[in-house]
Amino acid sequence: MCGFIGIYGPEGSDVALEIYEGLLAVQHRGQDAAGITTFTDSFHVKKGLGLVRDVFNERNMPRLRGPLGVGHVRYPTVGAGSDEDVQPFHMVFPFGVAMAHNGNVTNFLELKSRLGLSGVRIGSNCDLEVILYVFARGLEERIKPGGHVTSEDVFFAVKKVYAEVKGAYSVVCILADGAMVAFRDPFGIKPICFGEKRTEAGTWYACASESVVLDVIGYQKTLDIGAGEAVYIGPDRKILTRKLADKPHRPCIFELVYFARHDSMLDDISVYKTRRRFGEALAEQWRETKAPLPDVIIPIPDSSREAAMAMAEALSLPYREGLVKNRYIGRTFIMPSQSARTTGVRRKMNTIPLEFDGKDVLLVDDSIVRGTTSRRIVQMARDAGAKRVYMAITSPPLVSPCPYGIDMATKTEFVANGRTLGEITRAVGADYLCYLDRERMNTAARVGNPRVERFCNACFTGEYPTGDVTKDMLESIAGERCDSRDKAHV
Numbered sequence: 001m002c003g004f005i006g007i008y009g010p011e012g013s014d015v016a017l018e019i020y021e022g023l024l025a026v027q028h029r030g031q032d033a034a035g036i037t038t039f040t041d042s043f044h045v046k047k048g049l050g051l052v053r054d055v056f057n058e059r060n061m062p063r064l065r066g067p068l069g070v071g072h073v074r075y076p077t078v079g080a081g082s083d084e085d086v087q088p089f090h091m092v093f094p095f096g097v098a099m100a101h102n103g104n105v106t107n108f109l110e111l112k113s114r115l116g117l118s119g120v121r122i123g124s125n126c127d128l129e130v131i132l133y134v135f136a137r138g139l140e141e142r143i144k145p146g147g148h149v150t151s152e153d154v155f156f157a158v159k160k161v162y163a164e165v166k167g168a169y170s171v172v173c174i175l176a177d178g179a180m181v182a183f184r185d186p187f188g189i190k191p192i193c194f195g196e197k198r199t200e201a202g203t204w205y206a207c208a209s210e211s212v213v214l215d216v217i218g219y220q221k222t223l224d225i226g227a228g229e230a231v232y233i234g235p236d237r238k239i240l241t242r243k244l245a246d247k248p249h250r251p252c253i254f255e256l257v258y259f260a261r262h263d264s265m266l267d268d269i270s271v272y273k274t275r276r277r278f279g280e281a282l283a284e285q286w287r288e289t290k291a292p293l294p295d296v297i298i299p300i301p302d303s304s305r306e307a308a309m310a311m312a313e314a315l316s317l318p319y320r321e322g323l324v325k326n327r328y329i330g331r332t333f334i335m336p337s338q339s340a341r342t343t344g345v346r347r348k349m350n351t352i353p354l355e356f357d358g359k360d361v362l363l364v365d366d367s368i369v370r371g372t373t374s375r376r377i378v379q380m381a382r383d384a385g386a387k388r389v390y391m392a393i394t395s396p397p398l399v400s401p402c403p404y405g406i407d408m409a410t411k412t413e414f415v416a417n418g419r420t421l422g423e424i425t426r427a428v429g430a431d432y433l434c435y436l437d438r439e440r441m442n443t444a445a446r447v448g449n450p451r452v453e454r455f456c457n458a459c460f461t462g463e464y465p466t467g468d469v470t471k472d473m474l475e476s477i478a479g480e481r482c483d484s485r486d487k488a489h490v
Contacts, residue, residue, distance in 0.1 A: 001075045001259055001405055002087070003029030003209045004100040006172035008180040008233055009067040010202030014038075016064035018206075018217045019071035023052045025216040026209055028261060029102070030073035033086040037098040038069035039174055047086040068174040072100040075407075085126040095139050095149065096176025101128045102209050103169030103190040104405035106466070106473060111164065131171060134164050149177045151232045155242045158183045158230045162245050166468050168252070168404035168456075170225070172207050178235040182207040186245035187465050188227025189252050189404055189456050191266045195219035205233050210264040224267050227251075250465040253455035254406065256445050257395045258303050258366045269448030272306055277444035278394040279310030279364070282436050286315065286392065292432055294362035294390055298322040298355060300377060307394045308364035317362075322355030322384075323377070349377065357385030363430075367395045371415030374428040382429075390432040397424070397435055400462035403469050411474065 003026030007015040019036050034055040035047030044064050048055040052073060072087035090098035105111065105127035112122045115133055122129050138157030139149060154175075161171075161183070168189035172182045184192050194207045195214040208214055211221045225231055228245025251267050252259075262272045296318045299308035302325065312319035326348045355361075361381055368374050374391065381389045397416035411417060415427050425433040438460055446452060458464045 001029050002100075002102040003027070003073045003075075003213075004071060004087075004102055004170075004172055005206060005208040005213050006070040006100070006174060006180055006182065007068075008174070008205040008237075010199075010204065011067060013067045013201060013204075014065050015067060015069040015204075016061060018204075019069050020052065020056055020061065021217050022206070022208060022213040023071045023073055025213045025261075027052055027073055029209060029259065030075035033074040034072065035074075035086050035088055035100075036064055036069060036071040037088040037090055037174075038064045038066040039096070039098065039176060040066040043090050043092065043096065043098055043176075045088075045090070047083075047088075049083065049086065068178070068180065070098055070100045070172055070174055075405075082125075084124040087126065087128055089124075089126070089128050089132050091132065091136060092176075094145075095136055095143075097132065097136055097139075097173055099128060099132045099135070099171060099173035101131060101169050101171040102192075102405065103185065104167050104403060105130060105165055105169065106167035106403050106469060107165070108167075109476070127167075128171075131161060131165055131169065132173075134161050135173070149175055149179065151234060151240050151242075154179070154181050154232050155230055155244060158242075159244050162186050162228065166466060168466070170209065180205060180207075180233045181230065182225055183230035183244075184225045184227060186228040186247040187456070188229075188249045188267075189465070191251065191255060191260070192225045193221050193265070194223050194225055194231055195221045203237065205237075205239070207231070210260055210266065212261045212264040215263070221265065224265075248454070248465075249452060250454055250456045251452060252404065252406075253442065253445055253457060254367075254395075254402075254459060257441075259406075262303070262306060267449055267452055269445065269452070274445050274448050275303070275306035275394065276310040277447060278436060278441065279307030280314050281440040281444050282307065282364070282392050282394060282434065283311045283314030285437060285440060286311070286434060289434065291434055292360070292388075292390065293317065294388075295359040296320050296322070296355060297362045297364060300349075300363055300365040301325045303366045304364045304394060307366075311362075311364060311392065320355045322352050322361070323380075324350045324352060326350070349380065351380050351384040353384040355384075356381055359386055360388040360390070361386045362390040362392060364392045364394070366393070367398060368393055368415055368424070368428065369398055370413050371424070371428050374415075374430075378429040388431040389429070391425075391428065391430045391434070393433070393435045395436055395441055396438040396460045398459050400459050401474055402459050403464070403473060404456070404458070404466075406459070 005022035088100040108127040111130040138160030142153045170190040170192035227249040297312040299305040
């Protein structure tokens with residue numbers, strides 16, 4: 001997972017500051033690296049490893065001039081990455097294009113090899129680079145040297161991407177001809193939204209990974225770009241949309257479970273309300289299974305807070321904030337190595353013993369991946385004086401790796417892999433454990449937008465909607481991830 005924003009401002013405007021503000025709002029989607037590319041009569045670039053606040057400063061921001069720009073925050077799907085992998089990427093020949101994306105290309109190595117045979121050297125390990133070259137080659141097929149890019153040329157190039165690039169991705173790019181383009185993979189797995197704002201200077205257009213980005217910089221969200229859909233805004237500043245693929249829409253449900261900010265709307269679904277519905281469904285399931293009633297319900301911050309509140313209300317139990325999060329520690333889930341995750345858990349969470357001492361406590365969390373974080377937090381609760389520690393999880397057991405851009409684990413690392421519920425409970429050290437039933441989870445999510453018939457549930461089922469994920473592919477991804485983590489320890 002990564003986060004991006006693209007802005008097309010009025011003539012004479014500079015969009016870099018708004019992109020910077022937008023990247024701060026989407027920092028939760030990537031903490032490894034950040035970059036901004038803008039365009040006037042040439043591309044202006046600043047990229048680097050680290051948080052947004054570390055990469056950009058008063059010295060480098062002024063050079064990012066122009067009314068067209070894209071920005072990106074990177075989450076390391078494979079390892080911590082290097083300078084060469086930092087987005088956005090751009091080219092100046094045969095067309096001026098700058099591009100950023102969120103997702104993962106499952107046939108990246110195949111495309112990299114194929115492009116290499118045709119004389120194109122891919123200089124990074126970032127899969128966006130192959131999307132950029134396939135897109136540019138699509139334009140090259142249509143346009144004669146010296147010609148200008150039209151909307152039909154762009155839609156043709158996007159169709160070429162859909163035909164050749166497999167996996168899940170949402171993309172934004174700017175063209176030196178004075179245009180912005182955004183498109184979403186044929187199954188619509190990765191989110192992307194579009195918005196506008198009107199000022200005295202003129203109309204501004206923006207697209208981003210999550211609607212919260214548009215909210216923060218003052219845009220009105222006008223649409224969620226659909227599965228297999230592209231949006232083009234040319235020099236005449238007219239908005240053109242085109243449906244270019246006919247696959248069923250399968251948005252990632254883990255966005256609603258964990259990744260997205262709770263103040264975002266994804267495909268017209270409120271993340272906040274969905275997480276509350278997860279909590280209500282958990283409470284119903286807790287009652288039906290005659291699970292032991294705790295003295296207090298405590299969320300594991302932050303993404304489970306809404307569910308814990310709703311669960312406490314539904315069960316008429318006290319809700320308390322018993323775990324305090326250090327806001328200056330990143331999300332441990334997306335840290336590149338196990339040692340970084342373990343250290344991060346120790347540093348980022350502390351207990352309020354008064355809320356645990358002598359009580360049966362129910363901890364609510366969004367998911368259990370490897371089990372290391374859960375085990376650590378359960379032990380913290382016991383050390384704080386809890387008599388019994390129960391856990392309720394707002395998603396089903398994770399059992400399958402995600403090839404679409406979430407480094408949640410390799411198959412052998414999942415604590416739920418090959419274990420019964422009782423064995424998982426013992427592995428995390430809890431006295432009782434309840435996972436939200438998968439159908440209840442999906443039903444709760446669909447309430448937000450009944451037009452979404454099904455969500456991608458691959459991490460819970462091993463059934464991949466794109467139909468092109470093989471055992472060899474998963475083993476290759478697992479090998480890359482393990483190698484990268486080994487290097488991170490060096």
